Amino acid sequence: MNTENKTVKFKIKRQITPDSEPFWEEYEVPWKPSLNVITLLMAQNTDPITNNGSKTTPASYDANCLEEVCGSCTMIINGKVRQACTALVDKLEQPISIEPMTKFPIVRDLMVDRQRMFESLKWVKGWVPIDNSSPVGKGPNISSEEQQKAYNFSSCMTCGCCLESCPQWSSDEAFIGPQAIAQAILFNTHPTGKSLESERVQALINNGLNICGNAQNCAAVCPKEVDLIGAISEANWQATKHIAKSFLGKH
Amino acid sequence: MNKKTKIAIIGGGLAGLGAAMRIAEMSAEKKDIIVQLFSIVPVKRSHSVCAQGGINAANKYTGDSTYQHFDDTVYGGDFLANQKPVQKMCDSAPDIIDLFDRMGVPFNRTSEGNIDRRRFGGTLHPRTAYSGATTGQQLLYALDEQVRRYEAEGLVEKYEGWEYLSTILDENGICCGIVAQDLISMEVKAFPCDAVILATGGPGQVYGRSTNSVSNNGLAVISLYHQGAKYANGEFIQVHPTAIGGDDKLRLMSESARGEGGRVWVPGDASKTWIDQEGKERPCGETGKPWYFLEEKYPAYGNLVPRDIATREIFQVVYELKMGVDGRPFVYLDVSHIAKEKGIEYIDRKLKGILEIYEKFKGVDPRQVPMEIFPAVHYSMGGLWVDDETHMTNIEGVFAAGECDYQYHGANRLGANSLLSCVYTGLEVAGPEAVKFAKNRLKPASETALEVLEKEVNKQKDFLDKLLNLSGPENPRKLHLELGNLMTENVTIVRENKSLQETYNKICELEKRFWNITIPDKGNWANQSVRYAHQLYYLFSLAKIITLGALQRNESRGAHYKPQFPERDDDNFLKTTIAIYNEASNAPILSYQAVDTSLIEPRKRDYSKKSAAATKVKN
Structure with missing residues (x-):
């Protein structure tokens, strides 16, 4: 040729x-x-x-x-x-x-300008709240299965594909979007990160978690195959528990 | 009234974020220090994400020790590294792994749930903790998360999309701030600060294409060198043995592929021969069968010889023995047997990150067929000279950490030691030392006279205006391509004095032509053309440091190999090269400084045998 x-x-x-x-x-x-x-x-x-x-x-x-x-x-x-x-x-x-x-x-x-994606990581407190960086020995033991699940969520590179494809998300609307939801679940799953679970779930509820229309476009376009659908369904379950708990707490 | 101490950190990779985290933590109680974090890209997109294979730390339960890690690092670096800092780094490594573990890094696990380790080059111990084949990304994210936490508390201010231009020096030559540019609005502004940490990474752009990211332009470092900072060991550039080609960049295929059992080979040809350590002539494998040349030549370390050696062997197989695959400049890196023996799930758990890169860019599945690879420029052992204890450069108040400093790796870096040195220097050395300096300085930077700040801002603005107005016949991107090709051909794996001298002269010619370039965009909004030219301007100085250093070092040591001088020459060159910028001649002036060998006696490297036990220096 x-x-x-x-x-x-x-x-x-x-x-x-x-x-x-x-x-x-x-x-x-x-x-x-x-x-x-x-x-x-x-x-x-x-x-x-x-x-x-x-x-x-x-x-x-x-x-x-x-x-x-x-x-x-x-x-x-x-x-x-x-x-x-x-x-x-x-x-x-x-x-x-x-x-x-x-x-x-x-x-x-x-x-x-994708700054909104980094901002939303602050809303969901996307970190493990360690005391400080002084040496205090190793972290919690984690099974290989848990590690593989965490690695999948943690491979999110904040690229924006999921948000671009989401029919419910735009940078000036209420819905926080799949990227930050998956990060909230990542830290809610970590043995130490869990301590902030209710704050994270409240942040998701306040930022339109229920707006997700389950179009599943996000998972289809994610270049890293992050389990966004799994994260959203886990977030909804955590939100349900959270609401039930706060409801019961009032009585 | 703002009396808070300010520390500017330039670069948001592992070193920069490590420093930011530690400084914010030191200020958490009194809230008396503000970290101003400047980065060309959003910090989460820094080049540290490209590090693949893992991070080294001795695991004392497997017969390894921090002393063995220290000895492997010094031996691997061909004794050019100052030893006391290396020992401190290796001693800190286990605590650093624990810290990342606590911060939630998903390190691969053993069946009990402990952190798994794999073997890397230049050691016989499984010492490398890893997170799939994207360990740098995972470590960076952990620090990014902690720094975001401090940002939410108001202890860190981020300036993402800003480029450092220069340091502001007071009447005594002490740092009192920096000048930076917003790469979108193009605004140039002074930021008074009490200390600066440069953590800007490697200089890969000087070679045009390398495994480095677009942002690894060396601008901040060379700008500081033009202001009087010493640059050390510039000639020591690591060429990684296993990468894949591309017109935009060369993509790394991690050493971890070999750590997990990957084998390097070419089809054997018994009609060709090589000479072994004892001087015996031996055939280049069996014709028609794979020749695993690293395993045959280096029985003790096999495919996991240090990078400088693997790179030279591949180069020799391809260009001297002319045994590249199908006569092309490639050798095979084969992991397909691992997929066959242990299954796809197993290999993906360990190496998915790189297997996907190969698959996406080459369109071939490396689980099924061997990868075609060739060496690529990867890492700079050299960088800004820093004090052994404090990591301060010779410019008072300016510190350096991470790849942009010259410590720890000597003449050749061992795999999985770079993530360690980046984190260690940012978190444990430059961060706390910058705080100490900032707190103890006689005059706070906030009291700097406005004229001092404005003078440096105007100097930078004038220079950028001068660049913007260039309208000659030369094309800056083509000039960069010429520079990159020149450097890649002459100042990488094999170095000859004649061609080094010619290269130096050609760099000077290219630099003259630079002033005849045209800037194709005269606008003042997100103008990437003027920025590209600005970066190119500094690359010529960097190229001169590397080339002159190589020219004047008449020996072979680690990554620096001269066939005319094939042996290491400790009598004359067990020395650190120091380059200082001479403004009048626009050229580096070289001098040499003794290396700290106070702990381990230098000995000859020989990876065909198990490394002889280290002889401790008697004090």
Whole structure:
């Protein structure tokens, strides 16, 4: 096969400032084996020229580890929310369409502001409340099964795919979303983390836990296969117990 | 009136977050210290997430000891590391594992529920605690969670998406603040502070493509070097033996694959030969059968020889013996037999993180077929010079921790020691020492005259304006590519003086061309082009430090290998290289400093046999 003249066609939804109008630009770059969407963005940044030959500016985007473990480069590629680094060009239909996520405030081009995800980790007290870091010996013994379950929840890289795909979530609405719910369950399951269980469950209730409509889009798009459905159902069970307990407590 | 002590931490990886956690904890009662944490990326996305295999700490119940860990680290580093700090680090390691255990890190477990260990390179003991094959991510998250707790209490202020530009020095040359830039609004601002900790990680971008993240640009470190900080052992760059290629980056395939029984091989060719330790000529395996060359050449350590050795062996098999797979520059890293013998569930529990990376990027399942791998630039043993006890740089009030300092790893770092040194230096050394300095300084930074702050802010603004206005014919990204290729070809696994000299001259030429670049975006909002150029500007200085250090070190030690000088030369080079920036010549000036070998007598490294017992230095 003659690969010399083979090219990759792609388009990026641009937006220069948060309050300016978005627009699409199309590009064409030489094909090589093993390209991913990051390499396309690098090519656009190196020679910022559209496919009709007009000069443009490099598209801004977030990316860091480039091996799908930091969560930075989430965007919408051919209509699907995912990381750009693991989006291999040869597996994508062209022209490849690259857009920013829609549920988060836009910063510029493909960059969005995901601070809300880190804020929500404060609401659910997403930590194990150790006394301090002075040595006091080892932690609690944990079975291999418990460890595997915790590892699954703890592999969440705060990428935002689940929130982007959730019909009930948006950054200015009440629903806290699957990402923070799963983290609340992670810490409620830990032998020491448990001590804050009722505060976490109350925070989930206050932040719209019951709004979840069980669409299950979140689990379908999670690149780390975090058990979001399991977490939400566990959270609902914990909430039921919590409400029953506070009800009984009043009598 | 604000009389609180302020400490700025630059970088939110393991070292930075470790320091932030410890300092916030020290201030929890009186609430008298505020940590200002600056990071290019949201801290949870720092490069520490890429560390895969695990963290070392001696488990005394398995015949291991912290002294053995100390000896393995010093021996593995070819005796270039100062020994007292290494010993302290290894002694602290078991407590650090306990702390992470308490913070909820999901370390893999034994059937009883204890923390499991696996073996790593350069040791015969299973010493490495791990969390699947994403241990760095899990450790980072644990610290991120604790720091978030202190942030919620108001003890930590985060500046995510801000880049450190320079340190502000008072009339006595003492640090009294930093200048940083908001990478979205592009605002440049002074932050007065009583101490600074740089924890900005490695400098992988100087090689263009490496296993490092995009954020590992070395900017903060080299900016400080331009302000007079010493840079030590720059020439010691670790090339990791097992990575996979890519146009955007090289992706690590963790040493833990070999720790779990993975084997490195190429198809054997009995018509070719190699010379063993006794000088005997031996065939390169049997034709038509796998040749497990590391196992054959290093019977004691096998596939788990230290990285510098494994890398050179792979390089030799591919380029000198021309035995790369199908004539291409790859060797096999094979874990498929583990999947067959012990099952998919077993191997996934131990290595899923890296197996998925291979599968997602190569489209092939490494549980079924061997992985094709090749060495890649991975880690800098060198970095900012710091005091052995305090981790303060030679700039008073500025500390360094983590990969960006030069301690602990000597001429070659052992696998799973980097997570340890990052946490240890942030949490146990730089954090508390920065507090001590900040509390005892004569003049609080809050009393710094406004002119002093503004002067440094204006200097940085002027420089950024100068960059923004560049409109020449050169392309900054192509220039970076040229620099990266030049460094990768000449200053990695095999180093020749002639090509090092040529490389140095070419770096200077590239640096001249830098001033003819164009910045394709003249805007003032999230302008990544000007930032890219800013980072590139500092990479030339970094490249010069590395190359000149390599040129002047006429010996072979750890990761630094010169065929012209194949032996270690302790008489002349058991010394730390110190680079100081000379502004007039825009070049590093090198000098050498004695290494602390007060605890273990230096001895020859030989991984074909079990390491001879260490001889303690008699005091």
